[in-house]
Amino acid sequence: MARPVKRRRVCRMPGNNRFGSLKRKDEPADVVVMKVDEYETIRLIDFEGLTQEECAQQMDIARTTVQGIYMEARKKLSDVLVNGKDLHIQGGKYTLCDEDREKGCTRGCMRHRRGRNCSK
Numbered sequence: 001m002a003r004p005v006k007r008r009r010v011c012r013m014p015g016n017n018r019f020g021s022l023k024r025k026d027e028p029a030d031v032v033v034m035k036v037d038e039y040e041t042i043r044l045i046d047f048e049g050l051t052q053e054e055c056a057q058q059m060d061i062a063r064t065t066v067q068g069i070y071m072e073a074r075k076k077l078s079d080v081l082v083n084g085k086d087l088h089i090q091g092g093k094y095t096l097c098d099e100d101r102e103k104g105c106t107r108g109c110m111r112h113r114r115g116r117n118c119s120k
Contacts, residue, residue: 008037008069009060010094020086030085035092038073041066 013036020029037059044055045066052070056063080087 005093006061006065007093007095008040009058009097010036010040011043011058011097013096014039014043014089017089018086019080021084030083032076032080032085032087033091034073034076034087034089035094036089037092037094038069038076039089040094041070042073042077045070 040059041055044050044058045052050058052063052066055070056066059066076087079085
C-alpha cells in the first residue's frame with residue numbers, strides 16, 4: 001500500500017492563477033494545470049533564490065520530494081512556453097502556512113519578508 005501524500009506548506013496562493021497566450025478567444029486553448037505546490041517550488045527556488053534544501057524546510061517536506069516537484073513544474077512551464085499553451089495553477093495537497101501556526105517560516109515566506117512571521 002502506498003504511503004499517503006504529505007501536505008506541502010505553501011506561503012500563500014498565487015496572485016494570478018491563469019496565464020495564457022494571445023490567441024483569439026474563439027480558438028480552444030490547450031491547458032496545462034500546475035499544482036499549487038509546484039508553483040511554490042518555482043517561487044521559492046527560482047524567484048526567491050532558495051536552495052532545494054531550504055525550499056524543503058520551508059515546505060516541510062523532504063529535499064528529494066522538492067526535487068521531484070520542481071522537475072515536474074519546470075516541465076510544465078517549458079510546455080507552456082514552447083507550445084503556447086495556457087497555464088492554470090490549482091489543486092494539489094497543500095496547507096497555507098498561516099493555517100500551520102506551530103511551524104515557523106523561513107526567509108522564503110512572503111510574510112517573513114515583510115517583517116512578520118507566519119506563526120504570529
